[in-house]
Amino acid sequence: MMTENKWRIIDKYYKEPSKMVCCICDEEIDITKDERFSSKDLFGSGELLRYRCPKCGAIVGPNKMLDLSEEELAEEYKFHYNLNVEAPNPEEEIATFMSMNPEKDRVYLDYGCGGWNAAISQLRELGYDVYGFDPYAPNDSEYIITDFDELRKKKYDGIFSHDLLEHLRKPVETFELFAKILKNDGKMVHLTACYNYVYEYDRFHLVFYTGDSVKVLCEKTGFQG
């Protein structure tokens, strides 16, 4: 079914809940009172409604995406990325990595590296020990981990990501995982435009790290910002 038709039917029957819980600080958001943001999905799913958390300031939603099951969301991703293959942009990803001042005898992780990643092979050619992790992108490279159990077996000196944070359904859980697999003196750098409310026309963007939300997320999971 085409995306437009599928979402027209979902929108017709979907009922926005009256309350939701902020995925960063757990505050209850009152959808009838708290600040509301509306935009139109550039990729065919109609209106996207999001809300600002009155406590930490994050902008979260749309609920119609958050309410999908893991399987339904995985289907959405598969279909979406088959249609809109993102051009590999290794330069930006390599610059993100370099901002950690990496050293060649240390181990690094590109979290959510995707299936089309050119940055990892280029960095490895330069002599950096970089692994990638992506559970949704089947890959037979020995340097790309696709399984959470496998990921937890190692500790890393640095973790970086590129256009990932805005896709997280449970940022606190992901940061708790980072805290477990990052060495004590390790570093993290996460590049995304969604520290501001931009690229809001994409339904796959589920959280914008506005207000105090980054600070709250770091404090909650034991990181220093």
Ligand SMILES: [Zn+2]
């Ligand atoms: Zn919040």
